[in-house]
Amino acid sequence: MRFRRLGPAGQEIPVVVDAESRVFDLTPVTEDIDGGFLGGDGAARAADALERGSLELLANSADLRVGPPIVRPQAVICIGQNYAAHAAESGDSPPRVPIMFFKHPNTVVGPYDNVHLPPNSTKLDWEVELGVVIGRRARYLATPDDSSAHIAGYVVSHDVSERTWQVEDSGGQWSKGKVAETFNPLGPELVTAQDLSNPQNLRLWSTVNGEPRQDSTTADMVFTIDFLVWHLSQYMVLEPGDVINTGTPQGVGISGRFPYLSVGDVVELGIEGLGVQRQVVVAAP
Numbered sequence: 001m002r003f004r005r006l007g008p009a010g011q012e013i014p015v016v017v018d019a020e021s022r023v024f025d026l027t028p029v030t031e032d033i034d035g036g037f038l039g040g041d042g043a044a045r046a047a048d049a050l051e052r053g054s055l056e057l058l059a060n061s062a063d064l065r066v067g068p069p070i071v072r073p074q075a076v077i078c079i080g081q082n083y084a085a086h087a088a089e090s091g092d093s094p095p096r097v098p099i100m101f102f103k104h105p106n107t108v109v110g111p112y113d114n115v116h117l118p119p120n121s122t123k124l125d126w127e128v129e130l131g132v133v134i135g136r137r138a139r140y141l142a143t144p145d146d147s148s149a150h151i152a153g154y155v156v157s158h159d160v161s162e163r164t165w166q167v168e169d170s171g172g173q174w175s176k177g178k179v180a181e182t183f184n185p186l187g188p189e190l191v192t193a194q195d196l197s198n199p200q201n202l203r204l205w206s207t208v209n210g211e212p213r214q215d216s217t218t219a220d221m222v223f224t225i226d227f228l229v230w231h232l233s234q235y236m237v238l239e240p241g242d243v244i245n246t247g248t249p250q251g252v253g254i255s256g257r258f259p260y261l262s263v264g265d266v267v268e269l270g271i272e273g274l275g276v277q278r279q280v281v282v283a284a285p
Helices: 035-039 042-054 084-089 143-149 163-168 225-233
Strands: 002-006 013-017 023-025 076-080 099-103 115-117 126-134 151-158 190-192 201-206 209-216 241-243 268-269 273-285
Touching: 013 076, 013 201, 023 099, 035 225, 042 163, 126 201, 126 225, 126 268, 151 241, 225 241
Parallel strands: 076 241, 115 273
Antiparallel strands: 002 013, 002 190, 013 023, 076 099, 126 151, 126 241, 151 190, 201 209, 201 268, 268 273
16 A cells, blocks of 8 residues: 655645555545554555455645655654665675664655755755555564564655764764754655555655765665664664664765755656655755
C-alpha cells in the first residue's frame, strides 16, 4: 500500500493511494500515519477499509501540499558512508562497521518543501537515500534474517548536510552538520514492504538545477538493509515510526566535483518505485 499525508504543515490528512492512483481519506481508520498506526496493524486495517469501500475519495487531493508520509518520527537514525564509492569521494575507506548518527525530528519536512540555507553555511550538500521505516519494535534481534518482519515500508529521504559543521566543527561526530531544520525532506509516500519487490536493488538519483549528480542503485550498499536493522537493534530499541537513512551514493558536493548549494538552487531526487522529491534552497528565516 501507499500512504501519504496531505495538507498544510501541522494539519495534514492521512490518505491511502490505491493501485489506480486514487486518493482516499484515511481519517476513519487513523488520525495520522505514526508509530501507533504502523505498529498497530494499520496497513492491514487500511487495506480492509479500502476493500470494503468504507473510505471516501479526497476530491481536492491534487491541490494539497504533500507532507512527510510519517508524522514527526521520534528517531531519525542515519548510516554514514554506506556506499563504497561515496566513502572514496569523501577521502575514506569503506567502513568496517556501520557508522551511525542522528537527526533531530524537526529536520523532517515534506518532499516539496523548501530547504533552508542556515546563516554562515558555506557547504550545503545534497544526499539521496533510501529510508527504512520501522513497523514493529526491534530489540536485540538474533540474526539479520529477523529484520524484515520489523520493517513497515520505505521512503525517499534527503539527508541534507552542512559539511563544515559536519567535518570541521564536529568534535569527532557528524550530527552538527545534519540537524538543522528542513535537513530531511521525506516522501512523497510510504510504500509498504510487501509492495516493494526488492528494496535492495532500486535505482536512486539526484540532480541540481537539472544537472545530474548521483545515479546508483541500492545494490551497491556496503551493509544491507536487513543487516543494518539487525545491527542497530543490538545497540538501541527501534520503535514503530522510526526512520533509518541507509546512506547515499557518490556524486555529492563534498567530492569536490560540484559546487555546494546556494539560495535559489533546485534539487530533485528520486528512488525507483518510491517517487520523486523537489526542493528549492532558500535563506533560513
